[in-house]
Amino acid sequence: MSPARPDSDSKPKVGVYVCHCGINIAAKVDIADTVAFASQLPHVTAAKEYKFMCSDPGQDIIQKDLRSGLIDRVVVASCSPLMHEPTFRRAMLEGGGNPFLFQMANIREHVSWVTKEKAAGTAKARALIAAAVERVVLHQPLQKTSVPVHPDVLVVGGGIAGIHAALTIADAGKKVYLVEREPTIGGHMAKFDKTFPTLDCSACILTPKMSAVRSHPNITLWSHSEVTGVDGYVGNFKVKVTRKARYIDEEKCVGCLECIEACVFKKGKTDDEFNLGLVKRKPVYVPFPQATPLVAVIDPKSCIEFKTHKCPKNCVEVCEPKAIDFTQTDRTEEINVGAVVLATGFKAFDARRISRYGYGKYPGVYTSLEVERLVNAAGPTGGEIIMTNGEKPKAVGIVHCVGSRDEKTNRYCSRVCCMYSLKLAHLVKERTNAEVYNFYIDMRTPGKGYEEFYEKLLHENVHFIRGRVAEVSDWAMTAEEKGKLIIRVEDTLIGVVRRIPVDMIILSVGLEPQPDADDVRRLFNISCSREGWFLERHPKLAPVSTFTEGIFIAGACQGPKDIPDSVAQAGAAAAEALALIDRGRVEIEPNTAYVTDELCSGCHTCSNICPYSAIVFNEETEKASVNGALCKGCGTCVAACPSGALQQNLFTDEQIFQEIKGVVSYV
Amino acid sequence: MSSIESGKQTFEPRIIAFFCNWCTYTAADLAGTARMSYAPNVRVVRIMCSGRLDPQFILSALREGADGVLIGGCHPGDCHYQEGNYKALRRFTLLKRFLRSMGIEDERIRLEWIAASEGDKVQRVINEMTETVRALGPLHLEAMSMERIEDVIPSELKAETVAASGGHHE
Numbered sequence: 001m002s003p004a005r006p007d008s009d010s011k012p013k014v015g016v017y018v019c020h021c022g023i024n025i026a027a028k029v030d031i032a033d034t035v036a037f038a039s040q041l042p043h044v045t046a047a048k049e050y051k052f053m054c055s056d057p058g059q060d061i062i063q064k065d066l067r068s069g070l071i072d073r074v075v076v077a078s079c080s081p082l083m084h085e086p087t088f089r090r091a092m093l094e095g096g097g098n099p100f101l102f103q104m105a106n107i108r109e110h111v112s113w114v115t116k117e118k119a120a121g122t123a124k125a126r127a128l129i130a131a132a133v134e135r136v137v138l139h140q141p142l143q144k145t146s147v148p149v150h151p152d153v154l155v156v157g158g159g160i161a162g163i164h165a166a167l168t169i170a171d172a173g174k175k176v177y178l179v180e181r182e183p184t185i186g187g188h189m190a191k192f193d194k195t196f197p198t199l200d201c202s203a204c205i206l207t208p209k210m211s212a213v214r215s216h217p218n219i220t221l222w223s224h225s226e227v228t229g230v231d232g233y234v235g236n237f238k239v240k241v242t243r244k245a246r247y248i249d250e251e252k253c254v255g256c257l258e259c260i261e262a263c264v265f266k267k268g269k270t271d272d273e274f275n276l277g278l279v280k281r282k283p284v285y286v287p288f289p290q291a292t293p294l295v296a297v298i299d300p301k302s303c304i305e306f307k308t309h310k311c312p313k314n315c316v317e318v319c320e321p322k323a324i325d326f327t328q329t330d331r332t333e334e335i336n337v338g339a340v341v342l343a344t345g346f347k348a349f350d351a352r353r354i355s356r357y358g359y360g361k362y363p364g365v366y367t368s369l370e371v372e373r374l375v376n377a378a379g380p381t382g383g384e385i386i387m388t389n390g391e392k393p394k395a396v397g398i399v400h401c402v403g404s405r406d407e408k409t410n411r412y413c414s415r416v417c418c419m420y421s422l423k424l425a426h427l428v429k430e431r432t433n434a435e436v437y438n439f440y441i442d443m444r445t446p447g448k449g450y451e452e453f454y455e456k457l458l459h460e461n462v463h464f465i466r467g468r469v470a471e472v473s474d475w476a477m478t479a480e481e482k483g484k485l486i487i488r489v490e491d492t493l494i495g496v497v498r499r500i501p502v503d504m505i506i507l508s509v510g511l512e513p514q515p516d517a518d519d520v521r522r523l524f525n526i527s528c529s530r531e532g533w534f535l536e537r538h539p540k541l542a543p544v545s546t547f548t549e550g551i552f553i554a555g556a557c558q559g560p561k562d563i564p565d566s567v568a569q570a571g572a573a574a575a576e577a578l579a580l581i582d583r584g585r586v587e588i589e590p591n592t593a594y595v596t597d598e599l600c601s602g603c604h605t606c607s608n609i610c611p612y613s614a615i616v617f618n619e620e621t622e623k624a625s626v627n628g629a630l631c632k633g634c635g636t637c638v639a640a641c642p643s644g645a646l647q648q649n650l651f652t653d654e655q656i657f658q659e660i661k662g663v664v665s666y667v
Numbered sequence: 668m669s670s671i672e673s674g675k676q677t678f679e680p681r682i683i684a685f686f687c688n689w690c691t692y693t694a695a696d697l698a699g700t701a702r703m704s705y706a707p708n709v710r711v712v713r714i715m716c717s718g719r720l721d722p723q724f725i726l727s728a729l730r731e732g733a734d735g736v737l738i739g740g741c742h743p744g745d746c747h748y749q750e751g752n753y754k755a756l757r758r759f760t761l762l763k764r765f766l767r768s769m770g771i772e773d774e775r776i777r778l779e780w781i782a783a784s785e786g787d788k789v790q791r792v793i794n795e796m797t798e799t800v801r802a803l804g805p806l807h808l809e810a811m812s813m814e815r816i817e818d819v820i821p822s823e824l825k826a827e828t829v830a831a832s833g834g835h836h837e
Contacts, residue, residue: 080696081713082688109699110711114790120707127710525747527690527783535783547689547783548747591715611749634748635719639758651719656712657727663710664681664731 015071019053019078028112028121063095098141131662149235150338159187161555162343168574170218184291197453234550247298252323255294259315349403393504404510414510591633599645606637689747691739697786706797718751
């Protein structure tokens with residue numbers, strides 16, 4: 001158990017620096033006591049305290065002690081290593097030391113912030129410091145290695161966030177693959193009529209960006225495609241993209257739509273997904289007139305040719321470029337990229353889950369997204385707000401927070417519903433002059449120009465009733481209520497239960513993670529928050545990074561977000577990806593495994609369990625050896641090696657045994 | 668180590684935790700950021716993956732005076748290194764069998780899958796574990812002849828681990 005030291009002729013000199021972190025640590029850890037305790041630990045030649053160790057003056061203290069020769073190893077007792085380990089490693093390097101002769105003791109997240117009593121906090125801090133000192137004495141000076149970064153970027157998701165990220169990266173001169181699973185890009189924004197609070201036309205600002213994607217020389221747009229495999233690591237991801245068969249040759253199709261005209265179906269019979277089933281589409285279709293790419297797609301589930309093989313195939317006949325190909329199959333493309341931006345968006349809350357609101361039961365109850373299509377000039381009614389019974393509504397109720405801010409569905413605020421409800425209230429009033437009632441719990445309008453928009457609505461003769469809607473029914477109590485939908489609600493401003501009869505109800509549904517967000521998360525090896533949104537590396541300081549290097553997130557896949565925030569985040573994610581790619585090389589943590597030949601018995605245990613095939617067996621010497629470029633540093637092989645021949649840099653058996661000794665010491 | 672509670676001496680267990688860097692250690696950080704206070708008895712050693720957990724670490728912790736050992740890893744299917752947590756589970760199961768034969772109660776070592784977002788689970792598990800081990804009382808493994816255990820068991824255990832994890836390859 002003799003520690004192997006780099007400079008065996010000189011004894012290690014450890015400096016311990018205890019951070020107050022203002023009162024974050026000092027309130028629950030007796031700093032003077034821990035410093036006094038640290039100063040008498042073996043090998044400790046300096047023990048100091050400072051208010052903020054991560055600040056420049058804090059780092060200076062370490063660097064001065066390094067330069068003067070007082071210390072050659074450092075323990076900083078402060079926050080989590082996931083927060084500031086890179087900061088202090090850099091400080092050590094700049095102070096002329098080796099960045100890996102360093103250990104952090106996490107006395108903030110793991111001590112002061114979670115411990116009630118100061119005495120207990122101080123004892124725990126002491127033990128963690130003792131452990132760090134025991135351990136750092138055994139640290140070896142290490143060098144970081146670097147690997148080249150592939151210059152191409154993958155963007156997953158073709159909504160406004162994905163589009164903006166792809167264009168930003170492509171404009172910087174990098175090659176981008178934009179993968180979208182729907183037949184067209186555009187996402188939710190393409191379905192909206194107007195955007196809040198400016199009321200500018202959604203399509204007018206989105207479609208130019210969509211065509212810019214299509215025509216950009218640096219962007220490869222793969223719609224109707226899905227990422228099905230991800231391998232590799234930061235700078236060198238190998239990605240499999242399955243390009244689903246559209247049965248129409250994308251290269252040949254000119255978007256003339258003749259095939260749709262000629263289809264044997266005179267009328268559509270399948271729910272039009274883009275219009276949320278408000279109209280029907282044919283088996284051959286384009287999702288909407290500005291679809292990008294403007295290439296038709298055949299849905300084999302409803303196409304006669306796929307079902308019976310007896311279709312006259314009028315579509316094939318009229319297609320001059322001969323683009324229709326019933327023999328097409330899914331095919332897989334393999335690409336190499338250096339970074340990935342995930343912008344997979346959200347799913348609108350399913351209003352059926354709250355049965356008392358009558359969605360799916362009463363034809364007069366719509367979701368907000370459906371109404372977006374109804375008010376859209378390119379939508380199923382040409383922009384007229386006409387209900388399924390063919391009539392214009394005379395009274396409309398807009399129910400806020402459907403599926404949001406509720407223990408039974410989602411506890412979080414979906415952040416956009418207040419604003420889009422106000423927008424829809426304005427549009428409905430403008431187009432129908434109906435009485436419009438907003439039922440809200442709180443009005444949440446934080447954003448540039450948002451509160452002003454709310455003020456404007458207050459002056460548009462729109463009614464605002466504060467209270468969560470209890471129920472929607474068609475059970476009339478008076479002649480006036482007959483044939484109407486009745487909204488039962490407690491008006492909490494006047495303290496009265498009211499019944500409001502309306503013709504049309506708009507449910508302002510909240511935002512939820514995509515149903516397959518968990519699969520995508522696993523594919524890219526990132527984490528999700530409790531609710532299922534992709535988890536950022538740090539909520540404040542790394543909002544578009546993930547815990548997996550090289551994978552960035554943008555838009556509503558990270559949490560409910562409006563268009564300006566999605567675009568801003570997409571720009572940030574693009575900048576992070578560009579910074580990574582422009583560096584050209586990426587540094588790899590040196591915590592890889594290595595073999596001590598003399599101890600290796602050649603049993604193959606390690607090479608059999610390595611998930612990255614990083615361990616090869618040399619048949620001649622009958623010893624295992626680790627390929628440092630492939631090793632990701634999990635240490636599974638080290639734990640399995642029966643002869644102790646395998647060790648892991650920064651996590652050797654000896655280092656961990658010493659750390660155990662330290663934390664159990666309960667000093 | 669012992670504190671006075673309502674005039675009675677109570678036993679304060681020492682528990683050591685091995686948390687993987689990507690899920691459980693991050694969750695413990697989150698518990699801190701969210702100021703979820705919990706019993707001060709559990710002290711964390713960070714490892715990159717629960718797959719790094721050599722059964723000897725657990726034995727070492729018990730020998731050094733720990734009354735219980737907690738292991739935290741990513742949920743099945745979520746391992747940052749693909750499947751290190753499954754390997755941890757196998758070793759854990761084998762080690763438990765061995766510890767049982769030594770007369771060490773099952774409840775003294777606990778394996779939990781705790782995702783990065785589950786700060787509240789860290790709090791709950793640490794509090795539960797502290798109470799459980801407190802009820803069991805001190806382990807005093809250092810009083811047993813550890814030399815004997817070390818002589819006989821690790822090689823056997825290693826052999827079993829090898830058998831359990833061998834033959835599986837990506």
